[in-house]
Amino acid sequence: MTSTILDTTGIRADHLVGRARILTTGAARLFAVSTDAPASDLDAELSRLMPMLEAAQADAGLRGAGPVVVRYLPGVPAWRMDVGVPVTGWAWVRPAGQAALVDLAPIRCAALLHWGGLEHIGESYEALNGAISEAGLSATGEGREWYLRFAGDASVENVVLLQLGVTDSS
Numbered sequence: 001m002t003s004t005i006l007d008t009t010g011i012r013a014d015h016l017v018g019r020a021r022i023l024t025t026g027a028a029r030l031f032a033v034s035t036d037a038p039a040s041d042l043d044a045e046l047s048r049l050m051p052m053l054e055a056a057q058a059d060a061g062l063r064g065a066g067p068v069v070v071r072y073l074p075g076v077p078a079w080r081m082d083v084g085v086p087v088t089g090w091a092w093v094r095p096a097g098q099a100a101l102v103d104l105a106p107i108r109c110a111a112l113l114h115w116g117g118l119e120h121i122g123e124s125y126e127a128l129n130g131a132i133s134e135a136g137l138s139a140t141g142e143g144r145e146w147y148l149r150f151a152g153d154a155s156v157e158n159v160v161l162l163q164l165g166v167t168d169s170s
Contacts (some may be wrong), residue, residue: 014156015116017124019133022166023111028104030069031062031093032084039079043160046070049083056097057085067147070106074141107142109163110135117154128164140165
């Protein structure tokens, strides 16, 4: 099965950047593996953590749970990165393997959907940062990526919800 993604003018596109919104999302609990690393190492760390998460999910009986959520928290000298799946309301879930339960607080954020390959995700982050500026807000540094559909780094089938925490500038 092949898919064609159309932009608003009907021309084939390999990626689309959704319209940014400012919103507040509720709290969530993740079954997650975590690391602290310099920002420059986060992509490599994500590649290292995904098999650990999958093994822990198998140990905990959470196969097929999803979507995968990646949370980034800035720090000096290292950033905190949590990679997990939502388990809010699943009282039976316990830590397993190298995974723990991580609580995500509600977040006021700029958010948008990114469709397509991850090589273009920077354009979506540029749109989010522009929306934050335009709204007169400041970024908190926290970022969350919800991989609603993931078919590979270059796939036009990907759908990723991007969230950047915001606060009033004053």
